[in-house]
């Protein structure tokens with residue numbers, strides 16, 4: 001009859017034990033490898049029984065692939081895996097960090113910094129729920145989200161992936177885990193993985209630990225602080241995720257006081273697994289173990305030994321998996337990696353797979369295909385955009401608010417590089433790894449939303465790069481007001497590390513050119529605060545931090561034109577100058593930002 005591990009009526013731990021007892025060392029080692037889709041072959045999945053496959057940022061089956069094509073690819077790989085000797089299914093991972101951002105046509109939500117501005121737990125949970133549906137529609141069962149980094153320095157290229165600069169804000173937004181995975185039942189043992197069903201996805205609390213606290217915000221840098229501070233600032237969102245049954249944790253590229261996280265037995269085994277009681281699987285970051293040696297990837301056998309012995313369970317190799325397996329097996333045979341460590345890692349991997357239900361339902365659910373980018377999901381994203389906007393200035397005098405704007409103005413100017421650019425408003429991790437300019441996916445630009453919001457009799461003039469001649473029109477037929485949209489181009493990781501946080505593309509000059517002549521509201525589309533000169537601040541009538549709102553630009557005009565009030569409050573301090581960084585409210589009276597964390601104006605209710 002069927003072996004015990006294939007019997008879904010058996011307890012998870014019994015199935016884990018039974019299956020583990022049947023596995024060869026080679027099969028155990030293969031389960032600990034995660035490979036990129038481009039090298040996932042029948043030989044790798046059937047003969048070797050590799051445990052997991054991922055799509056890196058921007059790695060679809062083909063450019064512009066539909067959810068159906070994604071599901072076909074994942075299901076085909078799953079068939080290869082099920083044809084292996086023990087038929088252990090793979091779990092397929094991808095970074096769905098603000099919607100299913102690798103999938104063309106998916107709903108793209110505001111990036112985490114904007115969600116942090118909402119301070120809305122239930123919204124975060126709902127976004128997780130909807131994201132899980134669009135991820136599952138493509139056949140994928142695992143997302144590398146949420147990022148729990150507490151961004152202590154906005155010069156870091158991943159500030160936009162953080163919910164805020166204080167742990168309390170990040171802890172609040174961890175409710176996204178219950179959306180992604182489903183909510184565990186009362187009495188669920190903290191630290192044990194949980195997954196509600198086939199419309200939920202495995203979540204990943206990342207990057208453990210201290211990723212947002214590196215010196216000067218240098219990506220993959222060194223977080224220098226006491227253990228007490230590491231625990232209080234950077235570690236505190238993790239128990240909130242363990243209480244929700246988060247299934248996986250990703251190790252951080254960064255180091256703590258000079259020790260790389262990927263080789264820290266103290267932090268991964270003593271603290272994460274033993275002290276905090278995490279029972280799911282710890283996955284490395286992309287070539288995270290290769291970074292343990294200089295030059296990158298040298299002494300690979302040492303890198304494997306150091307990371308596995310530190311407590312990392314699955315290695316995001318992602319390409320040289322034969323080398324990884326050869327080294328790992330040799331390390332076990334030589335005794336440098338004890339078989340007990342291998343068994344702990346494989347037990348955790350199998351536990352997550354059994355809990356996820358993937359043994360019972362290894363294939364995609366095609367009935368979900370039409371939820372991708374559906375109206376209901378886009379409406380939720382639009383609500384999220386409304387709630388994420390932070391109103392920083394409204395009128396030059398207290399009793400003369402500038403917003404809401406009139407919908408029936410005769411003639412308005414919409415200017416700036418970011419007024420009509422879906423790619424810019426989505427930011428990094430959208431369609432490609434570090435994003436791009438232009439109409440990269442289905443969505444509504446801020447300009448398109450403005451055209452929809454105003455009456456037919458309103459003339460809308462669009463000038464991405466206005467010049468003095470743009471203003472000549474002011475004499476003949478004056479503009480009632482100008483909406484100037486400027487900000488950052490998309491970036492990811494080290495590509496976003498900057499020490500100069502001025503508005504790119506001469507955004508500052510664009511703003512002061514227009515605001516000097518036409519009553520102007522400035523919209524800043526960025527992953528973090530940017531430098532605003534005092535003189536410019538005086539010139540503009542109103543100022544809104546838009547963050548990286550995603551595809552639903554309508555959420556911006558809903559507030560600008562008064563259909564909704566502003567709600568957001570700053571999740572990060574808006575500095576005056578980068579010379580102040582790092583700067584946090586905890587430093588007391590030395591804290592002198594342009595706008596403090598928690599700041600945000602309303603239009604209506606005072």
Ligand SMILES: OC[C@@H]1[C@@H](O)[C@H](O)[C@@H](O)c2nc(-c3ccccc3)cn21
Nearest residue numbers: 055056057095144206207285286493
């Ligand atoms: O996409 C998988 C993971 C993601 O989950 C992590 O948050 C992120 O640190 C990351 N960087 C790379 C990556 C870095 C450099 C080159 C190619 C890929 C890959 N990944």
